[in-house]
Amino acid sequence: MHKSLHTHIIGLGAYLPDRIMSNEELSKRVDTSDAWIQERTGIKQRHIIAKDQKTSDLATAAARQALEDAGLTINDIDALVVATTTPDMVFPSTASVVQYKLGGVGFPAWDIQAVCSGFVYGLAQMDGMMRAGMFKRVLLIGAESMTRIVDWKDRGTCVLFGDGAGAVVLEVSDKEGGVLGSVLHCDGSYRHLLKAQHPYPGASPDDSMMDMGIDAAGVAAIEMKGNEVFRMAVSKLGEVVHEILAQCSISADEVDWLVPHQANIRILQATAKKLGADMNKVIVTVDQHANTSSASVPLALNKAYRDGRFETGQLLLLEAFAGGFAWGANLVRWSK
Ligand SMILES: CC(C)(COP(=O)(O)OP(=O)(O)OC[C@H]1O[C@@H](n2cnc3c(N)ncnc32)[C@H](O)[C@@H]1OP(=O)(O)O)[C@@H](O)C(=O)NCCC(=O)NCCS
Incomplete structure (x- = not known):
């Protein structure tokens, strides 16, 4: 690992499907209300993927914008990684589909599955590989059709989730700043609290789909013990923000x-409070x-970047909590 090398975010992009579903519209489908959803979650609306779109389409659109923002083409990229929980298919990877749609060929492309923590895990993974000298420029995408x-x-x-994609172009160089460190965790003893079963659970050649209780579409649905997930998210995120700061010798202020x-x-308010941040x-x-799962951190990054909120030299703390449970954080000195 080259201590003198640093991984920088040099391009950002995002894509959100056109269709927006309001809480009002949702309350016509299930027994809920705009007031309940806003009060308990802060959500007002979500974007919904079009019938003829797949996760790879959202990822490709976000990646195109990130490449344009970096002033690069797909030919400048050495590796492509898609963090996703909702791949186009079981295989091949969504990353290989995105590589094809962007017109790239030859360089490695693979998916990361760490659910909502996929982007944070991906940034940690790519930072390590890039500083080890494996790749100079990488496209890292979080894309979901939740x-x-x-x-x-x-x-x-059903009131909690939405669809979208966010992408960054990463470049390694000897310039100071960029990714300062990452912390990753997983505790599989909580795996049952937030899950979506595989469409073909433990199939043997002698079982039929009907025997396994799988409907015609064979779709896996999210199951969640909301309260328990909430409590653990608040507790573990409160810990991990201090852990990453200690690792990088940075104080919360x-x-x-x-x-x-x-x-x-x-959950955002509770984590900010534990950090002592307004x-x-x-x-x-x-x-x-x-909640757009692995797309939510890069979508938030892109939104604040496009609004002109980030200034060179500022410190960004990225964090996520996910099914598994898998959670983590990255500390980034903004260098764009
Ligand atoms: C899901 C979540 C919003 C529920 O909020 P909550 O305050 O914990 O609410 P509860 O689950 O305790 O439910 C309270 C009541 O609201 C009801 N309720 C649940 N969803 C509702 C909805 N959409 N509209 C109206 N009422 C609802 C419940 O049925 C329950 O009613 P009861 O008391 O009569 O049984 C919250 O637990 C949460 O955000 N959990 C974490 C989710 C998360 O982060 N997931 C992804 C991690 S990556």
């Missing part, structure tokens, strides 16, 4: 922006996007 895997009859979960995974405004230092998109 509304394809929600149970639209379950008001406890030096952090300029908290860029959190966007699941519930109350809410005006927190990038909030959950009201507009709902």
Whole structure:
């Protein structure tokens, strides 16, 4: 690992599907209300993927914008990684589909599955590989079509999720700044609290799909123990923000922006409080996007970047909590 090398974010992009579903519209489908959703989650609306779109389409659009922002083409890229929980297919990877759609060929492309923590895990992974000298420029994308895997009859979960994609172009160089460090965790003893079963669970050649209780579409639906997930998210995110700061020898008051995974405004507020940060230092998109899983951190990054909120030299703390449970954080000195 080259201590003198640093991984920088040099381009950002995003894509949100055109169709917007308001809480009002949702309340005509399930027994809920705009008031309940806003009060308990902070969500006002979510974007919904079009019938003829796939996760790879959202990812490709976000990646195109990130490449343009970096002033590069796909030919300048050495590796492409898609963090996703909602791949186009079981295989091949969504990353290989995105590589093809962008007109790239030859360089490695693969998916990362760490659910809502996928982008934070991906940034940690790529920072390590890039500083080890494997790649100079990487496209890292978080892309999801979560509304394809929600149970639209379950008001406890269907109000929470949305679709979208965010992308960054990473470049390694000897310039100071960029990714300062990452912390990753997983505790599989909580795996049952937030899950979507595989469409073909443990199939043997002698089982039929009907025997396994799989409907014609074979779709996996999200199941969640909301309260328990909430409590653990608040507790573990409160710990991990201090852990990353200690690892990088940075004090909490030096952090300029908290860029959190966007699941519930109350989780964002609790994490900001544990950091001792005012809410005006927190990038909030959950009201507009709902929970877009691995896309939510890069979507939030892109939104604040496009609004002109980040200044060169500022410190950004990225964090996420996910099914698994898998959680983590990255500390980034903005260098764009
Ligand atoms: C899902 C979540 C918003 C529920 O909020 P909550 O305050 O914990 O609410 P509860 O689950 O305790 O439910 C309270 C009541 O609201 C009801 N309720 C649940 N969803 C509802 C909805 N969409 N509309 C109206 N009422 C609803 C419940 O049925 C329950 O009613 P009861 O008391 O009569 O049984 C919250 O637990 C949460 O955000 N959890 C974490 C989610 C998360 O972060 N997931 C992804 C992690 S990556």
